[in-house]
Amino acid sequence: MADSQLYVYNTLKREREVFVPLHPPFVSMYVCGPTVYGNAHLGHARPYITFDVVCRYLMYLGYKVRYVRNITDVGHLENDADVGEDKIAKKARLDKVEPMEIVQRYTLDFHKNMALLNNRSPSIEPCASGHIIEQIQMIEKILAHGYAYLSQGSVYFDVQRFEKDYPYGELSGRVTEDLQHNTRELDGQSEKHNPLDFALWKKASPEHIMHWPSPWSDGFPGWHIECSAMSAKYLGETFDIHGGGMDLLFPHHECEIAQSLGANGISPVRYWMHNNMLTINGQKMGKSLNNFITLDELFSGNHPLLEKAYSPMALRFSMLQAHYRNPIDFSNKGLEDAEKAYEKLSAVYVLLKEMNWAGTTVNTEIEKVLSSFEKECVDAMNDDINTAVVISNMFKVSSYVNQFYSSGKTEGVSKEAFEKFKNAYLLFYRDILGLLPDQQMERSNEDFDKLVDSLVDLRNSAKKEKNFTLADALRNVLSQFVTLQDLADKTIWKHEKKK
RNA sequence: GGUCCUGUGGCCGAGCGGCUAGGCAGAGGUCUGCAAAACCUUGUACGGCGGUUCAAAUCCGCCCGGGACCUCCA
Numbered sequence: 001m002a003d004s005q006l007y008v009y010n011t012l013k014r015e016r017e018v019f020v021p022l023h024p025p026f027v028s029m030y031v032c033g034p035t036v037y038g039n040a041h042l043g044h045a046r047p048y049i050t051f052d053v054v055c056r057y058l059m060y061l062g063y064k065v066r067y068v069r070n071i072t073d074v075g076h077l078e079n080d081a082d083v084g085e086d087k088i089a090k091k092a093r094l095d096k097v098e099p100m101e102i103v104q105r106y107t108l109d110f111h112k113n114m115a116l117l118n119n120r121s122p123s124i125e126p127c128a129s130g131h132i133i134e135q136i137q138m139i140e141k142i143l144a145h146g147y148a149y150l151s152q153g154s155v156y157f158d159v160q161r162f163e164k165d166y167p168y169g170e171l172s173g174r175v176t177e178d179l180q181h182n183t184r185e186l187d188g189q190s191e192k193h194n195p196l197d198f199a200l201w202k203k204a205s206p207e208h209i210m211h212w213p214s215p216w217s218d219g220f221p222g223w224h225i226e227c228s229a230m231s232a233k234y235l236g237e238t239f240d241i242h243g244g245g246m247d248l249l250f251p252h253h254e255c256e257i258a259q260s261l262g263a264n265g266i267s268p269v270r271y272w273m274h275n276n277m278l279t280i281n282g283q284k285m286g287k288s289l290n291n292f293i294t295l296d297e298l299f300s301g302n303h304p305l306l307e308k309a310y311s312p313m314a315l316r317f318s319m320l321q322a323h324y325r326n327p328i329d330f331s332n333k334g335l336e337d338a339e340k341a342y343e344k345l346s347a348v349y350v351l352l353k354e355m356n357w358a359g360t361t362v363n364t365e366i367e368k369v370l371s372s373f374e375k376e377c378v379d380a381m382n383d384d385i386n387t388a389v390v391i392s393n394m395f396k397v398s399s400y401v402n403q404f405y406s407s408g409k410t411e412g413v414s415k416e417a418f419e420k421f422k423n424a425y426l427l428f429y430r431d432i433l434g435l436l437p438d439q440q441m442e443r444s445n446e447d448f449d450k451l452v453d454s455l456v457d458l459r460n461s462a463k464k465e466k467n468f469t470l471a472d473a474l475r476n477v478l479s480q481f482v483t484l485q486d487l488a489d490k491t492i493w494k495h496e497k498k499k
Numbered sequence: 500g501g502u503c504c505u506g507u508g509g510c511c512g513a514g515c516g517g518c519u520a521g522g523c524a525g526a527g528g529u530c531u532g533c534a535a536a537a538c539c540u541u542g543u544a545c546g547g548c549g550g551u552u553c554a555a556a557u558c559c560g561c562c563c564g565g566g567a568c569c570u571c572c573a
Contacts, residue, residue, distance in 0.1 A: 047573045178501050245573035277567065286572055322512065327566065334511055337523040388513050392521035402537055468532060475534065485535055
C-alpha cells in the first residue's frame with residue numbers, strides 16, 4: 001500500500017475498501033459469539049483470534065473500539081422448523097441439568113480458553129437470554145412494517161414481501177429464485193408461507209423447557225434475531241464492522257441484514273468481515289461431522305488425532321501465519337512447525353526486551369532494515385490485516401537481534417533507529433499480534449529451581465576443572481528435566497524436556 | 500444442481516502485472532571440550548493448455564483437481 005490507510009475486504013462489496021469509521025475516533029464492531037452448549041473447540045479459535053487482532057490493531061491506530069460479542073444461550077433449533085429442539089435444552093435434558101447450568105459451564109469453558117489464547121475480552125458480551133425484551137420489540141417493529149406474519153403462535157419473516165422493498169441475498173450472492181429451487185421441502189413446514197421465510201419467534205411446545213412470554217405465545221426467539229437486536233442496542237442501527245465465520249454468511253448474516261432493514265429501514269453494517277474455515281484433513285470441522293478437537297484436548301494432547309499437546313500460543317501463532325480469509329488445514333506437522341517458529345520469535349522478543357542500545361558505528365544496511373520495520377508491519381496490517389507478512393517481517397529482523405545479543409553490542413544501528421525498532425517489535429509481538437513470551441509449560445517450584453541451579457553450578461565447576469566426564473554426566477541428568485544452554489559467561493536453562 | 504473460494508519449491512504459507520516473502524525440514528560451513536542455541540551459505544516454485552501484454556504466479560478463457568455455503572455450525 002502506497003498510502004497508510006487501513007484497507008479491509010468487505011464481503012458485501014467483494015473487494016477491499018478503505019476503512020473509515022462512521023464516528024471517528026470510535027469504531028463499533030460486532031462479532032458473532034458461540035452457542036454455549038459444548039466445549040470450545042479449534043473452530044472457535046480462528047474467528048476470535050482474527051477479530052481480536054483486528055480490534056488490537058484498530059486500537060493501535062488510535063481508535064476507541066467498542067467490541068461486542070454475544071453469548072448465544074437460548075439455543076438455536078437443532079433441526080429445521082417444527083421438529084427442532086433447542087440445542088441447549090436438548091443438552092440439558094441429556095445431562096439432566098438446568099439449561100442455565102449448561103450455559104454457565106460452557107461459558108466458563110469458553111472464557112477460560114479465550115484467555116489462554118490471549119484474546120482480549122470484548123467490551124460488552126451480551127447474552128441472548130438477557131435481551132428477550134429487545135428481541136420482542138424488534139420483532140414487533142418488523143411486524144408493524146409488514147415484513148412478518150403470525151402463524152400458529154410463531155412469527156416468521158416474510159422474505160417475499162420484504163423483497164418488494166429491499167434486496168435480499170446481496171451479502172451472500174443468493175438469488176431467491178435459485179434458492180426456491182434448491183430448498184428441500186421438509187415435513188411440518190406448513191407454518192411458513194414460503195420455505196425461504198425464517199423464524200423470528202417460535203412458539204414453544206409443551207415439553208420445551210426454555211421459553212419466555214411474548215405477545216404471540218410462550219416461546220423463544222428465532223435463530224437470527226438476537227444479533228440484530230443486541231448489535232442495534234449497543235452499537236446503533238448502523239455500525240462499522242460485523243465479523244464472523246464464513247459459514248455464517250448464509251443464512252445468518254443475510255437474515256440479520258433483512259431483519260434490520262425490516263425493523264429500522266437501515267442496513268446495519270458498513271464492513272462485513274468473514275474469516276475462512278479451519279479444516280481437519282481437508283474436511284470441515286463440525287459438530288455434526290464428529291471430527292472436532294476441543295481446545296482442552298489440543299492443549300493437553302488428549303485426542304486420537306493429536307501426536308502431542310500444543311500450547312495456546314503455538315495455535316495462535318499458527319493461525320496468524322495464514323491470512324484470515326484463507327482456509328487452514330489442521331495438521332500435527334503444521335502446528336509443530338508453528339510451535340518451533342513461535343519459540344524462536346519469542347526468544348527474540350525476550351532478548352530484545354532487555355536489550356539496550358550500545359554501538360559505535362552505523363551500517364546503512366542494518367540501519368535501513370531496522371528503521372523501516374515498523375512501516376512495513378503497518379503496511380502489511382493496513383493491507384486487510386495481513387498478519388502473515390507481519391510475522392515474516394519479524395523473522396527478517398530476528399537475526400540482527402540475535403547477533404546483537406551474541407556480540408553484546410547493538411553495532412551498526414543508531415540509537416534512535418534501534419529504540420524505534422525495539423518499541424515497534426515489542427508492540428507488534430505483544431500488543432498487536434497478542435503473543436506472549438514462551439510461558440513455562442511445566443509447573444515449577446522453588447526447590448526444583450534451586451536444585452537445578454545447584455547442579456548447573458556443579459557442572460560449571462567441573463567444566464572449569466576440565467572434568468568433562470563429570471560435566472557430561474551432569475548435563476545428561478539435567479537434560480532429562482530441563483533444556484540447558486551454555487552462553488559465553490553463564491548457563492541458562494528452561495523448563496523444557498529435551499525432545 | 501446453484502453460488503462462491505482455491506491449486507505456489509520436500510511440507511506449510513505470503514503474493515493482487517515488472518523488484519529476495521517468511522517458516523519448517525534438508526545440505527554445507529562458523530562458533531563451541533561436548534551438547535544446545537545462534538550466525539552465514541545453499542534450493543529459484545507457481546495444476547494443465549491457450550490468450551491479452553514490452554512484461555503474468557499475478558489479468559482473461561477452457562480443462563483438470565481441492566474446498567465452503569445452499570440445513571444448526573466459528
